[in-house]
Amino acid sequence: MDQAPLYRRLVDHYRVAIETGSLVCGDRFPSIRTLMARHQVSLSTALQVCRQLESDGWLEARPRSGNFVRQPLRLAARPLAEPVINQPLDAAQYVGIHARVSEFIARCRQGPVRVNFSRARGAPSLYPGQALRNAAARALRRHPELLVDVGPHNGNAVFRSVLAKRAMSSGMLIGPEEIVVTQGCIEALNLALRAVTQAGDIVAVESPTFYGLLQILESLGLRALEIPTSPQTGISLEALELATRIHAGIKALVVIPHLQNPLGSIMPDEYKARLVAFCEEQGIPLIEDDTYGALCDGETPPRALKAWDRAGNVIHCASLHKILAPGMRLGWISGGRWQARVEMFKHAQTHCNEQLSQLAAADFMSSSAYDRHLRQLRGTLRRNRQRMADAISAYFPGGTRLNHPNGGLTLWVELAGQISSQRLFDQALRDGILVAPGRLFSNSERCEHFVRLGCGWPYGEDVDRAMQRLGQLCQRLIEQGAKKAVAG
Ligand SMILES: Cc1ncc(COP(=O)(O)O)c(C=O)c1O
Structure with a gap:
């Protein structure tokens, strides 16, 4: 490297x-x-x-x-508050997120969208399109049968060995045979949850968490137990301990240790070690979603939870979707003690992934061009986040709070004046601006006053104008709320 x-x-x-x-x-x-x-x-x-x-x-x-x-202006906005952990948790609930997400998607399709802040991925120009096209052409020349032959069920061997080698830089010692290639991290999470749970089981998750995970829980008939999570250090270990005392039957815990979506928190190593030991002690399978580790600022990737795993109790899920090639939909899973079940479910669910993308990705990832790409991507995203955070400080009403994540593609913003992010979403959409309202990120109503703003698109004049407009809309909603309060 x-x-x-x-x-x-x-x-x-x-x-x-x-x-x-x-x-x-x-x-x-x-x-x-x-x-x-x-x-x-x-x-x-x-x-x-x-x-x-x-x-x-x-x-x-x-x-x-x-x-x-x-x-920088961005430091003018106050950081997010820490979660309250000494109050009773919500009961474990069946997730009812599909309706919210479906409504969100249907509404997004209704009108033309000029500026889309709802995405948690980079613009196509941020990824090495030309180099990947060249790598794909080389793969086809070297393996003329690639498109007409079937690959191994657990993924291409060359690709898996590149993944295993790269995983070492996050402290993981896993062999290629311990890896299954998947359709993005979404499939990896599906396989992990299917391997360790059955319908009706309770799964502990961070709160808030990304809506794709809540959708998976809903589709598998699992109940979510939301654990308070810090915008700085990730899941609260104290709240988790408390939860395990109340709910004896937690069947899995899903954690995003690096650049948690939507909070942006990064777990300190000491917490990771404690979490891995705790889950092992309690017999709770720990599912690690490391979609964003490579986007953490700094030269070396953070250590994965899996790096502390001695008992095979951590199932590691990851993806290239956000970091290398959104179009390839490549992800992977290392199933620990449940490797055989993961392989069986992968076969039953989608057989194998197609091979061309795997070979193209393997080719690119085995050269130093991959390290250069990641460094450049992190730099671009850092500047985008800074511009967005500056714009929030400059244009949004006083009292707006936001996180300053050390990496990644999004900002999590607490709107001033307790205004509803759903109303902001409705009004912004009329102007062709799309934001992700907080209610998508929890089964409760706790995130009603938050929005997630994506920073993966270049910060140009159109983005700046859209940020100004969002600030004006927030101000108007505060004023409308104040008038209503006086009238009421
Ligand atoms: C934390 C997290 N995990 C998984 C995914 C989905 O990953 P993929 O697109 O690789 O399926 C996302 C996408 O937003 C995410 O934010």
């Missing part, structure tokens, strides 16, 4: 200096000449460092005076 370019390391160095207060807002930033002498770098590297810090929002260039440290 190759190292970050020098200019990027210097950018990180100065960003940390600003974040930790060694350089504060208004300080003069070292001149280009000072940077060149201090770090022994060329003129172009020094210029690149300043340009990058400026575009990330950390520097402002003042004509004829030089560069000055600036506090």
Whole structure:
């Protein structure tokens, strides 16, 4: 795996200096000449460092005076509150999310959408389309029978060995034979849940969580037990312990440890180790959804929960959908103790995945171009998130709160004045702007005042205007609410 370019390391160095207060807002930033002498770098590297810090929002260039440290606007909005954990949990419930999601999808189709903030994936231009086309052409030349022959039921062997090798950088020691290739992470989660539960069982999940998971629970007739989850550190281990004392029969726990959707939280390693040990002790199968690990800021991917698994109690599910190629729908699962059941269900459910995408992905992922792509993607997403967060601070009413995730494709925003995100959704849609309302992310009404905003599309004028419009709509909803309160 190759190292970050020098200019990027210097950018990180100065960003940390600003974040930790060694350089504060208004300080003069070292001149280009000072940077060149201090770090022994060329003129172009020094210029690149300043340009990058400026575009990330950390520097402002003042004509004829030089560069000055600036506090990005986004830090003006308060962060999200921690969840309350010492109150009774909602009862485990059958999930009734299909109706909400179906209504959401039907409404989205009604009118033309100009700006879509409801997606949790990147624009096609963020992925290496040309390199993947070349890799696919090479695969077809090398294996002329690829499209007319059937591949192994658990996935192409070359692809599985690339996945196993890459998994090592997240601390996982698994062999290719412990991997089954799936249709995205959605199929992996379906297989994992089918392997360890039966209809009617209780499954603990983070609250809020992404609606695709709630839909799977509903379709399998499982009951969801929502566990409070911190926007910083992920699932509350205290609340989980409490839940296991009340519900003896929890049959599985599903956790998104990295860049939880929608919260954006990342579990600290110490919590991960405790969670893996706790689930093993309690005999609760732990299903890890690591869809977003590779999008965490930083040069090395975070350690997966599976890295602490000694008993085969962790089922690891992952995907290339958000990080490499949304069109390929490639995911994978390592089933731990339930590997044989996972393989059996995969065969019964969809047989094998087609092979061309697997070979193209394997080709690309075994070169350093993949590392470069991920680094570039993380950088683009970081800038997009920063622009979006700046826009929220600038355009949304005071009192709006949001997370500042260290990576990923979305922001989770708590609207000011307790306004309903469903009403915001309705009004924004009339202007061709699509947001994901909070009610999609929980079986309860707890997220009514939240929206999830996707940051995977380039921040252009259209996006800026749409953010301004959303801010105005929020303001109008607050005013309407205040008038109603006075009239009532
Ligand atoms: C946390 C999480 N897991 C799984 C998925 C679905 O993954 P895939 O598209 O690979 O099936 C999503 C998609 O939004 C997600 O956010």
